[in-house]
Amino acid sequence: MTRAANLAQAWAMARTAGYVTTETVPPGSWASSPASRAVMSANKGRDTKPERLLRSALHRKGLRYRVSARPISDLRRTADIVFTKARVAVFVDGCYWHGCPEHHRPATKRAEFWQEKIEGNRARDADTNTALNAQGWIVVRIWEHEDPEIAAERIDQVVRERADGA
Numbered sequence: 001m002t003r004a005a006n007l008a009q010a011w012a013m014a015r016t017a018g019y020v021t022t023e024t025v026p027p028g029s030w031a032s033s034p035a036s037r038a039v040m041s042a043n044k045g046r047d048t049k050p051e052r053l054l055r056s057a058l059h060r061k062g063l064r065y066r067v068s069a070r071p072i073s074d075l076r077r078t079a080d081i082v083f084t085k086a087r088v089a090v091f092v093d094g095c096y097w098h099g100c101p102e103h104h105r106p107a108t109k110r111a112e113f114w115q116e117k118i119e120g121n122r123a124r125d126a127d128t129n130t131a132l133n134a135q136g137w138i139v140v141r142i143w144e145h146e147d148p149e150i151a152a153e154r155i156d157q158v159v160r161e162r163a164d165g166a
Contacts, residue, residue, distance in 0.1 A: 057152035
């Protein structure tokens with residue numbers, strides 16, 4: 001079987017299984033194509049691999065926490081991990097979405113849109129930090145590329161210091 005025939009068969013199987021559709025972009029959608037819409041729709045808002053690894057490391061240290069919760073009920077911001085009694089909110093920031101200085105690579109397509117998006121995320125992160133700090137919370141931000149064991153140690157230290165000081 002030739003490579004072209006193999007690819008044609010694979011695409012036919014994917015269409016039959018429903019993995020590939022002839023979906024069009026709805027009017028007024030932000031997506032530039034059905035493919036970009038599918039990719040963006042598949043991005044997870046919670047329970048990402050870096051979050052799960054960090055939560056496992058924290059659990060092994062004996063820490064208990066709330067997942068994907070609002071530290072302050074009237075603030076529309078959700079922290080990835082919340083230690084309610086210690087008043088510690090942990091955010092696991094994605095390198096792309098939050099503009100990691102080490103790993104962020106600017107988009108080449110629709111560069112202006114994505115630059116504004118990332119800058120908006122950074123501004124919202126700073127606003128969240130300020131709002132939580134004003135209410136007596138400690139904010140810990142972890143980059144997705146950080147070693148979960150080292151990050152868990154850092155969080156453990158903050159949580160235990162807050163518990164001892166309370």
